[in-house]
Amino acid sequence: MSSSAKRTPPPPVYKARRASLLRSWLWPARSNLGRWAYTMQRVSGVGVSLYFLAHIIETGNVVGGLSMWSVPAYDIAKNNWNNTVDFLKNPLFDLGLVIIGFLLTFHTFNGLRLFFSEFGYGIGKPARPDYPYKPKSQNTLQDLIIWLSAILAALAAVYALNVLFG
């Protein structure tokens, strides 16, 4: 074979695959507190989005459900609303609202932490790393806000429990 001949790359000798995608994405075991907050932020974000979707469908019933662009007569709207309220009178939905109270509060306060971090607040200044290494961005203030978000979320859940089941 002449040296000028175009070489073809050798075939791959291994099957390219990624190890346990779901585990490395969502499961925070043996990780720092910020990683737990990351997972909670993702889960609460999805949970709250799904709740908003259900909430829009629920309140949409008042103005006529799928035909919401036409305002129905008062009696029909009242009937729709009563049916919806009857359907939602269920401990399972109440429990769902308690969980939403927890997720929404955590998402809000942890979201504020992330918002301010994006503008460089509360993450320390770059400096020469000295042993034993402790990353400045993973500091007490960050941990404190994460714990505070969790405590406030738990309090919101307790309040919701009292309102719905008390």
Add this chain to the structure above:
Amino acid sequence: MEISLSVSRSTPKRHFEEFTIPLQKGMTVLDALIYAKENLDHSIAMRYSCRMAVCGSCGMKVNGRPMLACYTQISELKSNRIKVEPLDNCAIIRDLVTDFAEFFSHHKSVHPYLIRNDVKEQDNPVKEFLQKPEEVEKYLQYSYCIKCGLCYSACPTVAADKEFPGPQALAQAYRYIADSRDEGIQKRIDVIDTAHGIARCHFAGTCSSVCPKGIDPAQGIQLLRRYTLSLKR
């Protein structure tokens, strides 16, 4: 005293193989693996070179956490059972050896070198380019990166999005953007400020907590985001 070393093997399909290793004082996980390879099973595939946390070759998951095998003493794991696996977020070539092609392509994409407008001066300098100590501090820690891939492996966003550059590449982008000698900011911003770029980081901070050189990529990424949001260098 003996320890049980459980090694992830990739052939014929992924499974774990247990080895009993006699423990010696100061023994690292890499020492244990080398003992197993030399005395118990020659077919274990692993990558290592310097044995002193400089080359960044021996990154692997030790008891579920990305670590450098040469930099982790068995005594600090506080367990007689050690489980070693290949790094997450990388394709497995064999056993503990992973493919870093994707990782290095992200690294290259952020132009990890000084870019100057006066190319003549850069190639044939006629004077020193002076920097104040505080200017050096802004980027110094990021220049200690050994490209071991631990942060890339620990990043949950990389797991979910292959096009996300990852903490190592983004921290390198910050390293050069924060350098007062560099003039290639826009070139790097064009690469990282995309739909799959820097906005995908949600500050989990795992990258910083696993870095064996004490670098704080999470901090660099947030400072880079501050730059993209407010142009404050």
